Amino acid sequence: MANTPYPQSYYAASANPVPPRPALQEEVQTDVCVIGAGYTGLSSALFLLESGFKVTVLEAAKVGFGASGRNGGQIVNSYSRDIDVIERTVGPKQAQLLGHMAFEGGRIIRERVAKYNIQCDLKDGGVFAALTPKQMGHLESQKRLWERFGHTQLELMDQKRIREVVDCDQYIGGMLDMSGGHIHPLNLALGEAAAVESLGGKIYEQSPAIRIERGANPVVHTPQGKVRAKFIIVAGNAYLGGLVPELAAKSMPCGTQVITTEPLSEDLARSLLPQDYCVEDCNYLLDYYRLTGDKRLIFGGGVVYGARDPANIEAIIRPKMLKAFPQLKDVKIDYAWTGNFLLTLSRLPQVGRLGDNIYYSQGCSGHGVTYTHLAGKVLAEALRGQAERFDAFAELPHYPFPGGQLLRVPFSALGAWYYSLRDRLGF
Template sequence: MAKFDDTRSYYRATAHAAPSHPQLEGEIKADVAVLGAGYTGLSAALELAEAGLSVVIVEAETVGFGASGRNGGQICTAYNKSMATIRNRFGEETARAAWDIADAAPKLVGERIKKYGIDCDLKWGYMHAGEKASHVEDLKETQAEWDQYGYTGSKLLEGADLRDKIGSERYKAALWEPGGGHVHPLNYCLGLAQAALKAGVKIYEHSRAIRLDTDDNPAIHTEKGVVRADYMVLAGNAYLRETQPYLFRRLMPVGSYIIATEPLGENRAKGLISGDEAVTNCSFIVDYFRLSGDKRMLFGGRATYSGLEPNDLGGFVRPRMLHVFPQLEDVKIEHVWGGYIGITVDRMPHVGRIGSRTYFSQGYSGHGLALSNMCGKILAQAIRGQAEQFDVMSRFKHPIFPGGKFRTPLLTLGMFWYRIKDALA
């Protein structure tokens, strides 16, 4: 698996100053040991520490190194799966409870930004844009589904109304919603870390786990130290890999890539997305884009499944941006970067427990900014004996990715087929 260089990231270039944290050395004890200093781990640690527990986070790189510091910044509503599918498979009671969790996730992000004074360019508003007639029907079904669950206020935009919102001729319709939005994801992550530190959490960076004990005596072992705890939280997501085979077999690391243009200026930026919303298209292989706080176009997509980084990231993503916004042909690309997200076979988050004392959450499948924060909170609640929402999320059982050692080439071939379907639909 390629190790992407995050120094090219716009987020890293514009990150707020943050303290470095020591490497783990020797043996320490805590109530809870957390593996991973991204959204899931920080969210769980913050909740637990504020409840009075001693918490230690062990991070292989630095705070926000993985998807939490590299993603598109979109605060998504719901799951990467329709509520109708969830309802048909698990029944109305579970579907309603799952919806309530997803509905609370963006709100939790907003509440934390306000509570802890996190400066991360928060903007509310989200659009799901469709290029094809089939996408328009999908958007209408989604809107009806949201109405059924009490999520009101969305608007289906077409014609002149759509052109007023998105300066592109590519889309036939877009579903606008008030509850999603976008942030500077790394600055949000660093703000969570600061809140966790103030609550008493200890963070150790550059401390890669070489062994995990998931029995009745949980422990995280690194090359130079070990954390022993009453409970453990595994929050490595796509970067956990072979450290925990049970989880790794149920997760596929997928490369996702983003470019950032030079600053466009207020007027030109407003001509692209007039309301400063985040936008995602409806194709299986998605494009996602938004404006940054300093009015750059941040455009992502063109996922890869091979584990290899494209030779030219800018050349890989820029054609997709020009497909949507040909008027940006003259604009310079100043930042290019990539990283891994974790997807599951059925695109629902994988939440559960190994034994009686090790909890985990992974596989947000492109909806991680909001859901990882919520699932981290749910893990913390479960450790404290409040397991109602944990029980809901753990009902979603996750099969192993098929193909064994051949799963990566098989998935790559499958995604090639979906690209063809997107083109022909």
């Protein structure tokens, strides 16, 4: 039987030790079968177990194998399209509910870390960095918007102030969100998986779902076993493949690239990011970076539409890092990897139900660390019969990519080129 290991990332190399988890080789009965052991699946499983459900999780590779164990590790509030866009799309009533949920995911992460003693290098503080006056104006509007929904841990920074928190002369200002922050993302997923098992949940690795029998009593088939369940939660996101064709039609896997330096000296690390905040810039195709627990710089950016793996990741990302921090020109890169996220045309997550008993959440569009933790809570509420918050997401409109699956990659790349050009020209 195939054994899919973690990619050769810094996160996999520095992961906390975990017990071996078997592949499913029998038939099991459960209340809820969760497909995917990333953040959405693990969050759903935890909330359901805490509510008394019997839960079985199927993972095609290893816990946190996909985006949950490869991302930049930044806790960023709201969604990939902000609350004002949602308000214009669906009106004030639905936007009010979604707006108040926009800051919940980060709180859930911190509650999980505290409750289950998860060792994942959690640090508070995230910076949005503006390169142009237009971007600074957007941050000023964003602060007013977020404060309207009760989010007040925000500070606008002028050019002098932002230089106190990041040693980069590209930025004219920014916004600090102290409810943002950063984590070792794979260790967070591994800690949540251990919490699932501590509550009696079962996790099977190397157990891809290859077929779903739909109906009143659905069955999920793996190569060597099957799970009979009352409910199914589909949480495969960009790694779901063609298991559920309806979900593949309105989404597109995309790749993002990340590099990690060798360990930096204490003085150099402190000079780059004196308060140890994480940073992302305000460009459409943004760069993001932070320090690890052992004082490496993690730097990510770029998008590959259609999720192809670039031949030389370091060649793509290192110039971006050196543009921000030319003082790192002699620093060695120890790790470089790519990971997929799932993009929707609206850039808003897709949540819904197929039939009476198959629930799903997908399409975080690069904004998934906090949203996926909220999604798990919302899905668990729906299975308990409390569907108001689930319905608020499920009623968001979603659209197929222009040109269908054949042309979605070139059309999306063309759109990204246009917005990147606007960023470079300061429009």
